[in-house]
Amino acid sequence: MAPHSEVENERDIVRLPAPEKPRMSKSPPRLIIIGAGSRGHAYAKALGEATNGICAAVVEPITYKRQALGRAYIWGDDGQPAAGQEFEDWQDFVAWEEARRAKQTAGEDVPEGVDGAFICVQDELHKSVIIGLEKLKIHIMCEKPLATTLNDCIDIYKSLLPSDPSKPPERLFSIGHVLRYSPHNMLLRKLLLEDKVIGDILSVNHTEPVGWWHFAHSYVRGNWRKESTSAPSLLTKSCHDIDVLLWLLSSPPPNSPLPRHLPSNISSLGARQFFNKHRKPAAAGSATNCLSCPHEPDCMFSAKKIYTGNDLRGLGSGNTGWPVKIVLPDIEDYLATGGQAAGETAILKELAADYDANTPADEISKKNWFGRCVWESDNDVCDDQVVTMTWDNDDNASASDGRGPKIAQFHMVSFTAKICERYTHIYGTTGEIYADSNCITVTDFTKPTRPLDARKEAAFESKKFYPHLAGGGHGGGDAGLARQFVLAIDRVKRGDDLVTAQREELGCSIEEVVTSHAVVFAAEEARRNKVVLDFPEWWKREVALK
Template identity: 30%
Template sequence: MAGPVTVAICGCGSRGLDAYAPFQTAFPEKMKIVAGADPRPDRLEKLQKLYGVAPDMCFASDDEMLAQPKLADVMIVATMDRTHVKNAAAAMEKGYDVLLEKPISPDLGQCLALREKAHETGRIAVVCHVLRYTRFYAALEEMVRSGQLGRLVTIEASENVGWWHFAHSFVRGNWRRQDETSPMILQKCCHDMDILRWLAGRRCLAVQSFGGLDFFRPENAPAGAAARCCECPARDGCRFDAEKLYLTDPHCGIEHIGPQWPVDVVATDPTPEKLRAALRTGPYGRCVFRCDNDVADHQTVDLLFEGGLTATFTASAFSDTIYRTIKLTGTEGEVWGDMGRQTLTLHRFGQPEEVIDLKDEKGLFSGHGGGDFGLLHSFFDLVLSGGRDALTGVDASVESHVMALAAEHSRARGGETVDLAAFERQALGAEA
């Protein structure tokens, strides 16, 4: 097919419009947005203004856009977690190839049904596991595959969410409740499960998990704390004070980072005045100890892979910055990786240490360590070439979802060991 690939964006939020649409500006020969759907008029206006989408190609909902005849080659599905399958399945039936945000669904039966739908329709369905497209994880995978570590024996990985990021997304924000979106181990860590599965290069057989919601609970509120920060007598001594966080905090205050994520989630085209107004009445101005959140703020998972390879994974809200670390050991060597610092330290046994610096001094790989645009290049190249062999196609992605959902099943049952094949069979039975 000759480029650019035409695109309809379903859900023009932070991912659809802010993370993926800018690819059109950078690579107009690959991507041309021709339609979009979102109930928020400000998002559709932005789509028209920045990307030249015609007003009559902007729709107030997913259903409205999907009721039209096929409008583009591809649909990017970037709505919220629980509508992904509905949107992606309808799009594939209409003949769209699909780029689908993760998680596929918090319901395993639905994940399996979507895999089936992709097979049935023969459409491309790629899931946005952006980490596989980063230089950091690609270098690790190459190291494993090339045999530099010998036979892989263990993996230790951690995801450090960042206390302020956790408060923003998982206490005050969209992903605070399992019944509305997904459990944290799926929502945040299906990426990590996908990376573990990819690096392991073999199927995961069983998991066991512990964890829970420890800190962001009413009993940990400062004495006399109010329900909203703007009315709170304890705000001066509280690092979660919403005005402080979104205006002056070095990690996420507009004074330091400008009008980008996460302040652009609090208010569209944010200014300090708009932020103050949003924090007075909106969800991001609530006390972090008095929200309606229920997702875990720390969780560990033990995993057993084919051939006896073992892995451990820890996710925690309690870190200063956002970063992941990983250590792999093999019969011939070990490697320790810090994604925050973008370094890999390799020890081949009996040889000197080697430090591989993957830093991106020119900022060419921004957006999930380069994963966002790496994913888009790979996806559009696949569509343009008429290929079918995606790095993060729905078949591969479903495996990470089985792992994450089985981990949540285990955590909810005090760490019971879950056999993944049986877990998947049960979900298939329930779906049939």
């Protein structure tokens, strides 16, 4: 805990149980995974462990990845894919599903179809897949971010609206803002907005510690290193942090008739502060790849250490998952046939790949270079960024509605020991909260635990809440989102109102999805132009009028 949040007398500790896995229905929801990368695997795993749904099919162009996900979650190690269980391309799936429906209409016996899709392809492909699936009218969960440009987000939003504005939506839609669905954050929101344990919120400081070597893997050497081929790191890494802040500070509590209380002003500062040529150690000389660098044995960013060593999550530690599998997807095959030495040799071969001044730019940008020197890469995204949002008073609300002035600061920082273990300070009118992804500590200013003494710091009653630490990613958020998405589909299949299922199970509308992404794009504009943006005016100009 941060020193200024420590308290002398912690009277109560509350430990909360895990959410129960929903019971299977007579006709359980069937889901297809589109994209068999790490996020596709995360949701496929969550389907089996935390939901009452079935992983029914997979779309993936890379044969090894497709078959690995299928063996793990669909047809089993000893089975073979049946018709309709695997596809190389999402367009192949659409064509197959249209043909299946036509045969079913003609009275033929056909395999069951799917009710929904988890879209886990690369970010820049989200728009084409979402719009391409529109004709099937299946429910969609799209991994974050929704898209890599604001215009694409708006186009997706328009595609999801009913053709007749007087009618409700025809399909459920969810986004991979998994932080909303972790047991920790769901409890945090209840404590703040429903129980009001610290009164009205006045100020929030929220930090995402990315982790120094995680940032080097994903945002210097990996898929998300360049804005031109991906998007700003604030969008690709931290859009769900911005979303969770808006969920806590803008979205009204359950059953409230009030509209969202949106920020008034947004500003941001950030840059690529460390991962650039100016920071390159002199001992590295002209080397551009770790395997040929004289400084490699002493370098903390050594690709050899990160991916084959035993100090982090390299192969030497016994890990064959992320990030090792990202470098070499078929690592298990090498280990099975040739043991540890064969696996390490295969990884080092991948790491040795490099480019020079004569390599075409498009060839450089279309693949990852995990052995590349972190100071010689083509990365350009921020490795440190701060976003500030302020809210004006809502003059149409009463004092008890919690819609007064407030400020929130978000910090995405790469140089941390923690990897994505977020922590948050929230300051209210009657208390404060410190939350660290594990424990929520509530300190109550109205309950001193000793007489006030000018010679000592005041001490106040506090309570610690320990939400269930779920397995999987994002503190159980992956499983939580999958569970709620499938529950919503199940309700619709059983005849419940779609709008009600969207609100009660997913708790997030497509309008909220677009708004949280818009705040990210607004923050990026503010950072690039070094200005403070009037958000309502920006929204009117960039979103509402389009």
